Amino acid sequence: MPQFEHTTAQWQALDAAHHLHPFTDFKALAAKGSRIITRGDNIYLWDSEGQRLFDAMSGLWCVNVGYGQQALIDAATEQLRTLPFYNSFFQTTTPPAVALAARLAQISPPQFSHVFFSGSGSEGNDTVIRMVRRYWDLMGQPRRHTVISRYNAYHGSTMAAASLGGMKDMHAQGGLPIPGIVHIDQPYQVQHGLPGESAEAFGRRAASWLEDKIREVGPEHVAAFIGEPVQGAGGVIIPPESYWPEIQRICDQYGILLVSDEVICGFGRTGHWFGCERFGTRPDLITFAKGVTSGYIPLGGVLVGDRVARVLIEQGGEFAHGYTYSGHPVACAVALANLDLIEREGLITRVREVTGPRLAAGFAALAEHPLVGEAETCGLMGALRLVRRKAQGAGPSAVAAEAFDPALGVGMLCRGHCFGNGLIMRAVGDRMIVAPPLVMTEAQVDELLGLIRHCLDLTWTDLQHRGWLPAS
Numbered sequence: 001m002p003q004f005e006h007t008t009a010q011w012q013a014l015d016a017a018h019h020l021h022p023f024t025d026f027k028a029l030a031a032k033g034s035r036i037i038t039r040g041d042n043i044y045l046w047d048s049e050g051q052r053l054f055d056a057m058s059g060l061w062c063v064n065v066g067y068g069q070q071a072l073i074d075a076a077t078e079q080l081r082t083l084p085f086y087n088s089f090f091q092t093t094t095p096p097a098v099a100l101a102a103r104l105a106q107i108s109p110p111q112f113s114h115v116f117f118s119g120s121g122s123e124g125n126d127t128v129i130r131m132v133r134r135y136w137d138l139m140g141q142p143r144r145h146t147v148i149s150r151y152n153a154y155h156g157s158t159m160a161a162a163s164l165g166g167m168k169d170m171h172a173q174g175g176l177p178i179p180g181i182v183h184i185d186q187p188y189q190v191q192h193g194l195p196g197e198s199a200e201a202f203g204r205r206a207a208s209w210l211e212d213k214i215r216e217v218g219p220e221h222v223a224a225f226i227g228e229p230v231q232g233a234g235g236v237i238i239p240p241e242s243y244w245p246e247i248q249r250i251c252d253q254y255g256i257l258l259v260s261d262e263v264i265c266g267f268g269r270t271g272h273w274f275g276c277e278r279f280g281t282r283p284d285l286i287t288f289a290k291g292v293t294s295g296y297i298p299l300g301g302v303l304v305g306d307r308v309a310r311v312l313i314e315q316g317g318e319f320a321h322g323y324t325y326s327g328h329p330v331a332c333a334v335a336l337a338n339l340d341l342i343e344r345e346g347l348i349t350r351v352r353e354v355t356g357p358r359l360a361a362g363f364a365a366l367a368e369h370p371l372v373g374e375a376e377t378c379g380l381m382g383a384l385r386l387v388r389r390k391a392q393g394a395g396p397s398a399v400a401a402e403a404f405d406p407a408l409g410v411g412m413l414c415r416g417h418c419f420g421n422g423l424i425m426r427a428v429g430d431r432m433i434v435a436p437p438l439v440m441t442e443a444q445v446d447e448l449l450g451l452i453r454h455c456l457d458l459t460w461t462d463l464q465h466r467g468w469l470p471a472s
């Protein structure tokens, strides 16, 4: 297409002149120039200079079936031809929206029969807040409006979703959080663990912070608790196995709704359709987006459990909430084709039984690297923590790993080596994270592990030259 035929320099100049990117220091990027991604196939991307990149982040945690899947392209094309848009307001809807709602009810845990569609994960979480407050109003407990979330959680970037999220730098811009949202600490043992504490004990202690917060706010004010099964954007924080069952117990004890934000964990990422199935919770609401269409087209929403749906439907009246693109027919048609593909190719079983365990074994080997403090995976998500000095010994005399000074930006330095060597791996502080497409083969898992090791070696040499590593 002629309008896309420019040199890299021309794209960069146009980009700097006209395009404000999300979560970006505009001035710094304009000075440096963006990287222009022009094409994708399977798990690889190409930039405007022709460099091939291994996309170990699935776009932005979403391209789960990889690039170039003809079935999704055909589904979109056909639906665009038949009916590119109609809404689900005013007592109308479209076949793809209905079919997808029924399909989601079929693949989700048994308590879910209904879905409310949005255009994104952020909008889905705005819907969550509106819906849980509406639920408690209808239940005759209108004071139950507070939602408890966690620091370092990411739930999106609208005013409400960013408030639910626990990113303090986001709160600092725009006077957030909005009223009625409070936070507890995340279950990250590196940050909050006590010396000698087992993971199991830490998980239970981290869950107890929810109970403390409920008591502080007053149970009669608390509507819901929301959490990602594994915190994605926060750095792939995988909670101890004891954490979620204890959270479930506390929610049950106080009658509080449990919301599982599955925007990243949903649709196979953890080796199950939903992360709540991996961690053994029974949420009342599930937020989804990203993987539902493998990112080919925007779509999000909320799965509404029977406890909430029954009240909204039977006692309801109008729920005054919705989006132009709720149930967009093209997005829903693509989602159906995507779910078909996930099922047909057995991708979730493959993650659980083949590629996930292979990635886990490879990460366990990478944990021996001199730069790596801990390495963890959950399905096809993984994190390596970069440390200045590894932990020594075990038991009471153990010496904890020594972190780098955050001001050095060692994660970003490592990320630079990855990009330079054809690997897209994210840095969240000192945590290097991956979430590769679920279609990857065993050979591609090995390719990824080899690339990561090479980039860690390059980072280690670089740090040594800078004099940022210990002398011995």
Ligand code: PXG
Pocket (backbone or CB within 6 Å): 060, 061, 120, 121, 122, 123, 125, 154, 155, 156, 157, 228, 232, 233, 234, 261, 262, 263, 264, 289, 290, 300
């Ligand atoms: N919930 C979770 C758990 C997410 O990861 C959202 C909600 C919001 O979805 P939308 O579709 O509104 O973006 C997300 C999005 C990162 C990164 O840096 C992660 C996300 C988005 C952008 C960047 O890892 N996750």
